[in-house]
Amino acid sequence: MSHFFPEVLAPAGSLDKLKVAVLYGANAVYVGGQKFGLRTAADNFTLDELREGVNFAHDRGAQVYVVLNSFLHDKDLSELPDFVNFLNEIKVDAVIVSDLGVVKTVSSLSSIPIHISTQASTLNVEAAKLWKSMGATRVVVGRELSVKEAGKIKREANIEVEMFIHGSMCMAYSGHCVISNFTQGRDSNRGGCAHSCRFEYSLDMGLDTEEKKKAFFMSSKDLEGLRILPEFINEGIDSLKIEGRMKSHLYAGTMSKVYTEALAYYREHGNFLSDDLLYWESELKKVSHRAYTNASLVEAAGTDSIFNERENTETEWQMAGTVIEASPKSGIVIEVRNAFNQGDELEILPFKGQAITIVAREITDIMMKPVARTRPSTLIKLPYQNGVESLHLIRQKVKV
Ligand code: SF4
16 A cells, blocks of 8 residues: 555554554554564454454454564474464455565465564665565564655665654664573563663673663663654655554554544644644653654664663553443443542543543442442443543543
8 A cells, every 4th residue: 555644553462452543543553463473472362353353443444464573483484374374364454574484474375465574674775675576565664764764765665664653662673682582581583572671781891899880771762753744754654653562552542543633634734733743742641651752763863862761660641441331321431440539530532632521520330329439440430421432541640
């Protein structure tokens, strides 16, 4: 698919997250099966979930790409054909691949479009041409490239180009890293990355013990390319990828919504107003994140892209729950994710447009018994409010 405006490609670590991403506007999602992908800790999809996810997305005009980007040993590769046949049968829109053996297996068994994973570190036109000659329809270029360099690949190799626009970074040439293997016994290139680069290390350069410098030398800030959107469009980048299959429902929904709304705005107006950019940036900050950086999108990342702090697990905003049902008759029925109190202010995130602020007055359980403080994984009710729909996400500001 080649078009002037890029698609927004969102991560979907589970069937629920796929639905959230699609409902909040993502044009495509990428998902992993139980094997062959690089996120062994994600709630990867069963075969039934894959089928349901593809149908759900296709019914709403979105596409589904399946990640097969592990590097495989022969014994793993022998199990791949059955899975490829299944993906062909359920009509997935592409597979994302790094290993040449997987490219060969997929192309010999099916006509599923092949996207070359960022794990393959495609950084130049000749590499992209070679992948194209081997049957690939798209390259997910390395995160070391600027948008301009990626645009050159798009034009000169005449192949679709996908680029990361948002999310956690890898300090190595994506995935070419064995720190997790040595420190945790977990293989980054077979789905086991333990984010060892985020840890604190001490640097021993012949200094005595007191002088050893301790710091987070290898930990990157998070990528955020909102203000560079016009450049992605001008360079003809086909797909804007959001990292984060392991991240929350709130993350999948917020990212899909912000980037699709920003693109739609630009399509209509041909520019951005600074107030709108500030609004979208404030939305991007309402999910768990580290300090943001452009990384190498404009010029090669420097020392200011290092996040030299301990991982911050506390966030200013968290997900309060999901709307299960909303009507004047039933009220707003919510499945609670994180507890909140009577009188707390909540923000309901519509699929389009600004958040709806409500105060959680008159909380009841589903038997209409008053509730002072909600509990995770329970159903509660609030009075109906216009504009609230089933499957809307609810967030709440929390004290940090
Ligand atoms: S440990 Fe860090 S640098 Fe290594 S593969 Fe994982 S994210 Fe990348």
